[in-house]
Amino acid sequence: xxxxxxxxxxxxxxxxxxxxxxxxxxxxxxxxxxxxxxxxxxxxxxxxxxxxxxxxxxxxxxxxxxxxxxxxxxxxxxxxxxxxxxxxxxxxxxxxxxxxxxxxxxxxxxxxxxxxxxxxxxxxxxxxxxxxxxxxxxxxxxxxxxxxxxxxxxxxxxxxxxxxxxxxxxxxxxxxxxxxxxxxxxxxxxxxxxxxxxxxxxxxxxxxxxxxxxxxxxxxxxxxxxxxxxxxxxxxxxxxxxxxxxxxxxxxxxxxxxxxxxxxxxxxxxxxxxxxxxxxxxxxxxxxxxxxxxxxxxxxxxxxxxxxxxxxxxxxxxxxxxxxxxxxxxxxxxxxxxxxxxxxxxxxxxxxxxxxxxxxxxxxxxxxxxxxxxxxxxxxxxxxxxxxxxxxxxxxxxxxxxxxxxxxxxxxxxxxxxxxxxxxxxxxxxxxxxxxxxxxxxxxxxxxxxxxxxxxxxxxxxxxxxxxxxxxxxxxxxxxxxxxxxxxxxxxxxxxxxxxxxxxxxxxxxxxxxxxxxxxxxxxxxxxxxxxxxxxxxxxxxxxxxx
Numbered sequence: 001x002x003x004x005x006x007x008x009x010x011x012x013x014x015x016x017x018x019x020x021x022x023x024x025x026x027x028x029x030x031x032x033x034x035x036x037x038x039x040x041x042x043x044x045x046x047x048x049x050x051x052x053x054x055x056x057x058x059x060x061x062x063x064x065x066x067x068x069x070x071x072x073x074x075x076x077x078x079x080x081x082x083x084x085x086x087x088x089x090x091x092x093x094x095x096x097x098x099x100x101x102x103x104x105x106x107x108x109x110x111x112x113x114x115x116x117x118x119x120x121x122x123x124x125x126x127x128x129x130x131x132x133x134x135x136x137x138x139x140x141x142x143x144x145x146x147x148x149x150x151x152x153x154x155x156x157x158x159x160x161x162x163x164x165x166x167x168x169x170x171x172x173x174x175x176x177x178x179x180x181x182x183x184x185x186x187x188x189x190x191x192x193x194x195x196x197x198x199x200x201x202x203x204x205x206x207x208x209x210x211x212x213x214x215x216x217x218x219x220x221x222x223x224x225x226x227x228x229x230x231x232x233x234x235x236x237x238x239x240x241x242x243x244x245x246x247x248x249x250x251x252x253x254x255x256x257x258x259x260x261x262x263x264x265x266x267x268x269x270x271x272x273x274x275x276x277x278x279x280x281x282x283x284x285x286x287x288x289x290x291x292x293x294x295x296x297x298x299x300x301x302x303x304x305x306x307x308x309x310x311x312x313x314x315x316x317x318x319x320x321x322x323x324x325x326x327x328x329x330x331x332x333x334x335x336x337x338x339x340x341x342x343x344x345x346x347x348x349x350x351x352x353x354x355x356x357x358x359x360x361x362x363x364x365x366x367x368x369x370x371x372x373x374x375x376x377x378x379x380x381x382x383x384x385x386x387x388x389x390x391x392x393x394x395x396x397x398x399x400x401x402x403x404x405x406x407x408x409x410x411x412x413x414x415x416x417x418x419x420x421x422x423x424x425x426x427x428x429x430x431x432x433x434x435x436x437x438x439x440x441x442x443x444x445x446x447x448x449x450x451x452x453x454x455x456x457x458x459x460x461x462x463x464x465x466x467x468x469x470x471x472x473x474x475x476x477x478x479x480x481x482x483x484x485x486x487x488x489x490x491x492x493x494x495x496x497x498x499x500x501x502x503x504x505x506x507x508x509x510x511x512x513x514x515x516x517x518x519x520x521x522x523x524x525x526x527x528x529x530x531x532x533x534x535x536x537x538x539x540x541x542x543x544x545x546x547x
Contacts, residue, residue, distance in 0.1 A: 053077065424449075
């Protein structure tokens with residue numbers, strides 16, 4: 001016999017009676033659904049996971065009698081692929097279009113109401129979650145609400161520090177399906193967290209918990225910045241920041257809204273170099289600009305932010321704003337008597353000049369900066385000036401000198417363990433080799449740079465180096481695979497908002513496109529382009545490694 005016991009958490013105390021029952025009835029099997037474990041001998045736990053996206057879309061369409069499309073898929077993603085939430089949403093299809101539902105999902109807990117024949121506990125999603133919440137003890141309720149302050153989950157240590165969590169209560173919430181545990185992180189389905197957030201905002205703990213959360217985010221951002229500046233593995237550190245990105249965003253928003261300008265600066269400064277590395281240019285520029293507008297008192301943090309924000313503004317083509325930031329940065333460094341920081345500011349100013357066509361002026365400035373950096377023994381600035389000399393020579397069309405300086409920069413960065421600098425120097429080597437008419441050598445440089453950028457998650461580096469690699473491949477006669485790479489990087493650059501530089505990158509790209517069209521014909525070119533345009537960044541790197 002198979003006996004089904006549904007919603008057993010309502011009478012969980014009766015679990016002690018199940019063991020003796022099974023002993024007396026050896027052919028009996030029990031299937032028990034419960035929001036918490038029974039903790040009896042012979043119990044085998046099976047966690048009911050959300051649906052796969054295809055299953056969720058199928059369920060939504062079956063209930064709503066609508067055809068599947070991207071809007072329906074996004075509705076299912078917003079609802080965490082939860083069957084109950086999807087069924088309740090689909091019930092609204094008679095009065096709301098999928099687009100209207102998507103707009104209203106911010107109010108999901110109030111929007112999704114069941115039909116007249118639905119069970120009272122399931123009449124709304126809120127009632128379902130609230131029912132589970134009311135079964136919690138007081139300590140469990142307080143921790144459940146407190147954990148809502150984390151956006152994107154947290155570690156055990158973070159839960160302890162911010163929300164005063166203890167392991168037993170955390171485990172209890174996991175067993176009652178209100179909290180999830182994956183790896184070393186605790187997290188909530190967003191639907192559940194929305195309800196927990198409401199409970200938090202109704203409590204007297206909200207202000208203190210949000211402050212603790214923001215200060216923990218500051219400690220994390222500053223420690224990872226120091227680790228990266230100290231030569232830590234960039235890929236590993238960036239991956240750790242990825243895990244906390246939503247928490248960092250929540251802390252930034254809190255500092256902005258509560259006018260906590262010191263917290264805002266201390267968060268924005270160490271993160272300013274992270275955003276462009278992940279292709280989040282506009283978001284980074286927004287936080288940088290906001291922090292720079294606010295009153296400040298920490299000179300060191302202000303200079304870090306100005307340095308990174310100036311580079312980001314330049315990469316977005318806003319040289320006037322970038323130059324203004326550099327001028328303030330240099331002025332602060334001079335006031336502090338910090339010569340290395342002054343040289344870094346001068347280096348950034350010269351780089352802007354080079355990128356705007358003042359090549360010879362910039363090259364003279366880079367040489368002077370490098371000479372002074374050698375005198376004071378600052379290897380990092382020597383490396384920066386050297387790589388920029390290679391870039392300035394490339395922009396000026398002096399490809400042989402550009403290649404020599406860029407190769408020298410590769411060695412300097414490699415000796416110092418700066419993989420990001422090494423990859424950028426390899427990129428410069430590739431462009432200069434292409435300018436010298438040596439596509440085979442250029443391809444080798446671009447391939448190595450792509451491998452590093454892929455490893456450290458440098459989206460811009462992947463997008464730009466794939467252009468150089470594709471041009472090199474086409475120059476060697478493999479038009480089909482070169483076009484596939486061009487299509488892939490065009491999609492990635494559009495996503496990131498990156499434009500090719502007019503003369504140095506766009507011209508080789510356009511010349512290679514024209515050559516490929518002659519080789520493949522219009523139809524062949526279009527077919528090759530279609531095969532490449534859906535490639536993801538990791539697929540671009542793997543594709544280049546195999547060519």
